[in-house]
């Protein structure tokens with residue numbers, strides 16, 4: 001069997017602050033701690049007072065080889081356990097198990113124990129592994145808390161479905177320690193990424209197009225640009241030269257990215273096809289209007305007594321045009337759907353000649369426009385891979401991982 005260090009190389013030397021809350025799943029924290037230690041991580045443990053009822057500080061101190069922190073002050077000698085320096089020390093705060101109660105307090109900014117104050121002061125990535133009964137997990141309050149935390153950048157290792165302590169069967173069982181360890185390893189691996197795309201050029205489209213009706217009104221959509229900007233940023237971080245063709249957004253250009261601002265679908269078509277000439281690939285994330293007013297009135301349309309019908313004409317499909325001339329270059333498309341998701345995405349894959357499609361559905365909570373999270377499925381000619389809800393930055397990293405493997409094959 002592969003040793004912990006070889007299996008999880010990115011955990012070597014990492015400082016993991018393991019937070020344990022009062023759940024029956026706390027017993028799994030012992031195995032988790034041992035796996036992290038075996039992988040070469042330095043582990044310190046903060047427990048909520050209730051967590052001590054489920055697993056003893058002695059067990060966790062023995063496994064982590066560090067004293068356990070529970071109270072703000074050491075009752076023996078009055079020494080202060082500084083949540084600020086704990087937060088500064090950690091490369092990652094991992095709360096496993098995270099109860100519904102702790103998640104709600106994290107969302108609300110409650111600071112009534114050492115773990116919560118540490119969370120509020122932590123500047124490092126925060127990962128939670130929820131554990132609770134299925135109805136508590138499915139409850140709108142818990143789901144809303146998780147969405148808000150994810151929007152704020154907290155990473156969630158989703159619970160599994162199975163038999164729960166209550167005897168009921170459903171989703172709520174904390175992810176297995178092996179899965180959480182692998183998640184942390186890949187989190188650190190992504191942060192360490194080398195300049196693997198040095199020398200490559202990519203075009204990314206992002207944001208919403210604006211189709212004018214008259215000097216006052218226009219047709220647009222809800223895209224904020226966040227998803228496309230995260231992809232441009234990630235490509236640049238890995239060394240690629242990036243031209244970001246951006247529709248309307250309020251976001252600043254990511255560091256090292258050349259931004260070309262456009263308004264309409266026609267302008268986006270011209271800027272993107274021109275930039276694609278010298279590129280090794282493109283990621284089509286913009287929400288582009290499929291129809292634009294057939295005529296733009298030079299003066300403000302006046303209100304009449306009756307209804308108004310606007311004639312719309314089809315815009316040119318940018319992705320399809322790149323797909324027709326892409327040759328061996330990489331072309332990644334998005335599909336934003338509200339129904340028949342997989343079938344529609346498959347149709348776009350072949351019609352626009354994409355290498356793969358990133359499908360997001362407005363039926364999934366936390367997916368699509370505006371928010372900081374997305375839930376996507378990759379679809380290519382060999383099958384599909386469904387990813388859990390994650391931040392748009394994490395989705396971008398997964399998309400660029402896939403681009404990297406395609407680039408390595410060509």
Ligand code: PMT
Pocket residue numbers: 205207222223224225226227228265284285286287288289290315316317318319320332333334335336337348360368369370371
């Ligand atoms: O910007 P955010 O608020 O972060 O939201 C992200 C997002 C929801 C906009 C993004 O994740 C997304 O789904 N982008 C694609 C939106 C879209 O228009 O999808 P579509 O299914 O209509 O288009 C299919 C593909 O063709 C897309 O890659 C699109 O960019 C491209 N297209 C469409 C029309 C057109 N005229 N030219 C194109 O290139």
